[in-house]
Amino acid sequence: MSENESTLMGIDQDRVEGWIAANTPLVPPLTWTRLVGGHSNLTYKVQDQRGTLAVVRRPPLGELQPKAHDMNREYRIIKALWETGVPVAEPYGYCEDPAITGIHFYVMGFVHGQPLGSTTDADTWLPVDKRGNARESFADTLAALHLVDPIARGIGDLGRHDDYAGRQLKAWYRSWVTSAADAELDDPRVHSLHDWFAAHRPVDGPVRLVHGDFGVHNCLFDDDGRITAVLDWEVASLGEPMADLAYLLNMWLEPGEESARGGSMTAKPGFGPRAQLIARYSAVVGGIDETKLQYFIALNHWKSACIVHGVYTRYKRGQKSSVGVDMQGFVDAARRSLELAETSVAKLGL
Incomplete structure (x- = not known):
């Protein structure tokens, strides 16, 4: 279901889409869909104006345990494995500025499967x-x-x-x-x-x-x-x-x-x-x-x-x-x- 018409959980939509426009190949505005089931982190599928699909991933809301839900670590691994023969999503960008949406997040390509x-x-x-x-x-x-x-x-x-x-x-x-x-x-x-x-x-x-x-x-x-x-x-x-x-x-x-x-x-x-x-x-x-x-x-x-x-x-x-x-x-x-x-x-x- 699209969450564009309501508040996105854990996402400042305007700021995040502004960052995405400046730092990734995606072209906002985006259509957002929450992916649920088996995801301890908040994970969204997004679609841009050209029809390109991607995934935005950030830690869950609330107080986090030290070293838990380390988005930078996860993004670095995906980026390191991209084009090695290990099938991973294409890394688009990592945001370390908490002023954007209160915490770090990253964007990767959407993989069909x-x-x-x-x-x-x-x-x-x-x-x-x-x-x-x-x-x-x-x-x-x-x-x-x-x-x-x-x-x-x-x-x-x-x-x-x-x-x-x-x-x-x-x-x-x-x-x-x-x-x-x-x-x-x-x-x-x-x-x-x-x-x-x-x-x-x-x-x-x-x-x-x-x-x-x-x-x-x-x-x-x-x-x-x-x-x-x-x-x-x-x-x-x-x-x-x-x-x-x-x-x-x-x-x-x-x-x-x-x-x-x-x-x-x-x-x-x-x-x-x-x-x-x-x-x-x-x-x-x-x-x-x-x-x-x-x-x-x-x-x-x-x-x-x-x-x-x-x-x-x-x-x-x-x-x-x-x-x-x-x-x-x-x-x-x-x-x-x-x-x-x-x-x-x-x-x-x-």
Whole structure:
């Protein structure tokens, strides 16, 4: 729905359109449409006088946590990846002047594509004979990302270059430990696995950009099943490529499998097994360290338990309403993730 005739949430329309006219290829006045669903930031689709579509993105209203919703970081990543072979929206401009609309924002091109948020979407938009294309596109896209040298692309200052596994362990163990009392939920496996992971941290490889949430839910697809854009770079960081691949593999379920948090559309016919995904990715990047990959598969399961535990804790603290929420489901998911982590560690035989 167009919001031109009412006040745009978080947008001073006259000032923003003035800035856009001076700093981007767009020609105002613009038609504005709020994009909702899956967007923690305020995101608008706009159309200019020539019919060109674009997207304006700014942080949510209200007080923000330090380093959260960093539009400059997100814009720099997109700009660095543009024309590298990684499918992202074209960067149009970043506004750092809060006098324009009270906070920073950026403008990027609009990318046509279909999101696949559920198995129903897969049934509707991705025929069985196109799902193999999607698998290949996932492997090719992630490999393309991990072949980009962030230093050469000007984003080598996004964060530390060393000890990615150690940084992940520290952050998510702290989350579990500081939440356990309020959650009234602890598990000795969290602590023993943490110690094992810390003692067996793999040697760092060349620093690469890690998306951190690369999956079906953060991609757009064309009618042929190919990825047209990778979305939501908010949690991207410098780190270990195998962490991204492990995350994708843990969500890439095969027929008859179920993850800690339920099923996955990839278990439907046509998507193919994880082995094909790994083989394609490996061929593009020139080979992978399978032991390191297995380590990060295990670590990701452990991290998933910590994430679910954190969400559960917010409900227990009353920070979110638990009315109608399956609270036991969070507990079961955390425990199942820990079981998967133990099984994955055992495969390493260390």
